[in-house]
Amino acid sequence: MAKGVISAIDQAEQLKQDGNSYFKKNRLGAAIDAYTEAITLCPNIPVYWTNRALCHRKRNDWARVEQDCLKAIQLDYKSVKGHYMFGLALLRKEKYAQGIKELQRALDLGRGAHPNSYMVEEIWQELATAKYGEWDRDSTKRNWDLRNLEESCQIALKEKHLCDASITEDDRNEITSSTSEQLAALKLVFSKAAEDDTPTEVPDYLCCKITLDIFRDPVITPSGLTYERAIILNHLDKVGKFDPTTRETLLPSQLIPNLAIKDAVEAFLEKHGWAYKTE
Known part of the structure; x- marks a missing residue:
């Protein structure tokens, strides 16, 4: 019995290696078949599911990406790739709040396990986007909504007094002047209300x-200067x-x-709704 289990695991691992080889050659169908066979033999190993999900991702088959990643996360809640691709x-379904939550989870897990890996940078970029x-x-x-409300307020303000036919011409001129001042004030109020929805430059510090570029993982040196961790380590x-x-x-140990x-x-990014879009 034990030999049978070991044999199944060994066979599944060999199928995973075959799948990896096919994937590198962009033979996605063959890679999917290999990972599927590995899953059939050992369905409780999350990497088989995330590897197959990666193939589906390259094919833009997001429904299957979601299915495989959900399974991987069920098997290992700390699966960085599982949360990331899920x-x-x-996001492809425009479920922004849920998608962002999963990307943030992947980023936190990635930073904890492999803070300097390429995947952490990739996840950060996707999260920003x-x-x-x-x-x-x-x-x-x-x-x-603001433009519609402003237009409605402008119309209401203009019509407030001028619709009264009994007022004199002098009164009408005075009302027109007052209305112009109020319209200018109204424009200022709505302009102020729209400020948070205007992209802004990131402060140098x-x-x-x-x-x-904006910091992802800042570290400070003994001299008091701050750098991006991956860049200063490089x-x-x-x-x-x-x-x-x-x-x-x-020395690296001093960071x-x-x-x-x-x-x-x-x-900064939360206040401006991540309106600063990374390159």
Whole structure:
């Protein structure tokens, strides 16, 4: 019995390797078949499900991506790829709130397990794009509602007194002048109301000095300077063990997460609805 179980696991692993090989050659149908056979043999291994989901993703078959990722998450709630691709599938259905929640979960899990991996950066970019999409959709509706309300207020204000035929011409001129002032004030009020739906530039202190892009995972050096973790680690590994700005000796072990800047970035992006769209 034990030998049979071991044999099934070994066979499933070989099928996974075959699937990986097919995937790299873009033979998606063959890869899906291989992963499906592996799942049939060992249905409780989440990576088989996420690997097959990745194939479905490349085929833009989002319904199957969602199904496979849900199963992977049921088997392992800490599956980064499971939450990530499930989130992407939800976004394709324009379920922004749920999709963003899944991407955020994937990002948190990814940062905890592999903070410097390419996938963390990819998830962050997708999350930014998703939040921008949600903001764009919601802000468009809000702007439309505001314009309609402003027009209604303008019409009501203009008609408030001028519809009275008994008033004199002098009174009418005075009312017209007063109405113009009120219309200008009204325009200012609605302009102020629309400010939060206007994209804004990111403050310099929230951007890495090397990439000039907004921080994802900021770390601070002993000299008090803050850099993007992946970028400064790459500098220390390939250029030299020194601070690129001060030229002082710097080791990876001296880097400390800059939680204040990280919180400031999150606050900025939340306030502006992630209206800053990353490149």
